[in-house]
Amino acid sequence: MPRTTRSPESRERVVAAAWRVVADVGVQDATMRRIAAEAGVTTGSVTHHFADKHDLLAAVVRHNNLLARDRIVAAVGDGRGLVALEGAVDALLPIDADRRREWQVGVACWGPAAPGDRAAGELRDGWRYLERLLAALFDQAVEDGELPPTVDAGYEAARMVVLVAGVGMLAGVESPERVRRDAKRMLADQLQRLEEARTEDHTGGMGR
Amino acid sequence: MPRTTRSPESRERVVAAAWRVVADVGVQDATMRRIAAEAGVTTGSVTHHFADKHDLLAAVVRHNNLLARDRIVAAVGDGRGLVALEGAVDALLPIDADRRREWQVGVACWGPAAPGDRAAGELRDGWRYLERLLAALFDQAVEDGELPPTVDAGYEAARMVVLVAGVGMLAGVESPERVRRDAKRMLADQLQRLEEARTEDHTGGMGR
DNA sequence: CCCGTTGCGTAACAAGCGTTACGGCAGGGC
DNA sequence: GCCCTGCCGTAACGCTTGTTACGCAACGGG
Numbered sequence: 001m002p003r004t005t006r007s008p009e010s011r012e013r014v015v016a017a018a019w020r021v022v023a024d025v026g027v028q029d030a031t032m033r034r035i036a037a038e039a040g041v042t043t044g045s046v047t048h049h050f051a052d053k054h055d056l057l058a059a060v061v062r063h064n065n066l067l068a069r070d071r072i073v074a075a076v077g078d079g080r081g082l083v084a085l086e087g088a089v090d091a092l093l094p095i096d097a098d099r100r101r102e103w104q105v106g107v108a109c110w111g112p113a114a115p116g117d118r119a120a121g122e123l124r125d126g127w128r129y130l131e132r133l134l135a136a137l138f139d140q141a142v143e144d145g146e147l148p149p150t151v152d153a154g155y156e157a158a159r160m161v162v163l164v165a166g167v168g169m170l171a172g173v174e175s176p177e178r179v180r181r182d183a184k185r186m187l188a189d190q191l192q193r194l195e196e197a198r199t200e201d202h203t204g205g206m207g208r
Numbered sequence: 209m210p211r212t213t214r215s216p217e218s219r220e221r222v223v224a225a226a227w228r229v230v231a232d233v234g235v236q237d238a239t240m241r242r243i244a245a246e247a248g249v250t251t252g253s254v255t256h257h258f259a260d261k262h263d264l265l266a267a268v269v270r271h272n273n274l275l276a277r278d279r280i281v282a283a284v285g286d287g288r289g290l291v292a293l294e295g296a297v298d299a300l301l302p303i304d305a306d307r308r309r310e311w312q313v314g315v316a317c318w319g320p321a322a323p324g325d326r327a328a329g330e331l332r333d334g335w336r337y338l339e340r341l342l343a344a345l346f347d348q349a350v351e352d353g354e355l356p357p358t359v360d361a362g363y364e365a366a367r368m369v370v371l372v373a374g375v376g377m378l379a380g381v382e383s384p385e386r387v388r389r390d391a392k393r394m395l396a397d398q399l400q401r402l403e404e405a406r407t408e409d410h411t412g413g414m415g416r
Numbered sequence: 417c418c419c420g421t422t423g424c425g426t427a428a429c430a431a432g433c434g435t436t437a438c439g440g441c442a443g444g445g446c
Numbered sequence: 447g448c449c450c451t452g453c454c455g456t457a458a459c460g461c462t463t464g465t466t467a468c469g470c471a472a473c474g475g476g
Contacts, residue, residue, distance in 0.1 A: 445448105
């Protein structure tokens with residue numbers, strides 16, 4: 001049987017086009033024909049690669065997650081602990097046009113993705129990945145002595161995820177300048193608080 | 209000219225019905241006919257009160273804001289400062305079914321509300337109201353000596369809004385139990401951090 | 417060299433959408 | 447008591463949507 005002649009490339013083209021359309025006009029107006037036109041193909045090609053629209057949307061969310069993931073691993077590199085953590089979070093903040101588009105897609109697919117839907121599972125997986133990664137980096141920071149052992153890595157990771165989600169969501173209604181300014185400050189504050197707890201812990205022994 | 213015979217009541221009924229439908233099935237599947245059926249009327253009544261669907265959605269978001277606002281003012285009551293602030297934030301956290309539905313509507317209307325749309329303006333107004341209220345309460349807390357004067361009320365309010373938005377957004381993908389547990393802890397942490405700064409400040413400077 | 421299979425364009429489908437036009441019903445102003 | 451005017455149910459319109467059926471070109475295995 002003749003396998004795929006040159007297939008996986010054009011499937012990715014359709015997903016990338018759908019991602020762009022969703023980011024631009026939302027899920028509501030991201031019609032099959034518009035996506036096909038953006039990809040430079042027709043609906044026949046789209047329906048050939050995807051069972052239905054829900055399937056395509058799930059692929060779009062997965063693509064969105066991969067974009068974020070690639071950005072994160074590039075930012076982390078071979079770093080460890082707090083530096084890597086700050087880089088990872090920074091890579092997600094909606095402080096430029098590209099990152100804001102990723103948030104646009106993420107939030108747009110949040111609503112219509114009803115519980116049990118395929119896209120909803122992809123979305124949840126993305127958040128879980130982020131939380132686990134951050135928890136691992138917090139653990140490293142404790143291991144390396146950057147943070148006191150009293151730090152609850154899992155909880156701090158969840159807290160960081162909430163910060164990222166909150167900033168990302170509000171980026172849709174706030175001015176980019178303000179988001180850029182506040183987001184950086186909040187990230188720095190949240191990390192600094194934990195570091196202060198460490199130095200306090202050390203100096204606190206003699207003071208008390 | 210004969211004014212409205214008994215009008216404003218049925219308009220509200222349609223808005224409330226639309227709010228329920230959007231919370232249940234999302235904006236995409238919240239059709240005019242379905243909303244009308246939920247309200248116990250027909251599309252003729254709906255189109256009589258609202259110019260078009262965007263107009264109705266804007267009213268739904270406004271309704272959603274009012275629900276949250278009523279809950280906030282009930283929680284604040286005649287309280288001041290940190291107690292009132294904690295009550296206000298607590299009134300917004302998606303820790304029960306009612307509050308989660310409000311978040312469902314808010315996020316669902318975030319995506320399809322393209323910039324310049326009427327619903328987007330309503331959404332932004334809701335966030336602005338919350339931020340100003342929290343800033344005022346932070347100011348009161350500083351005034352009453354609950355927090356040191358070094359506290360930047362505007363920034364802390366923005367930070368609190370981010371916490372609320374993040375928790376609300378993640379409530380859609382996390383289990384209710386976990387959200388309930390983490391949200392309370394994060395709120396307490398964020399407030400406690402500021403209070404600790406005060407006691408440190410006082411014990412360091414002069415004996416309170 | 418042929419043939420089965422795959423990739424994808426074309427075209428059509430039925431369903432459902434938002435929206436509009438119209439008509440009857442009621443209730444106050446003159 | 448007439449009539450004018452808001453209220454709302456009925457019904458239809460035109461359009462777009464997701465989806466499907468079909469057909470041609472290309473390509474690799476036998």
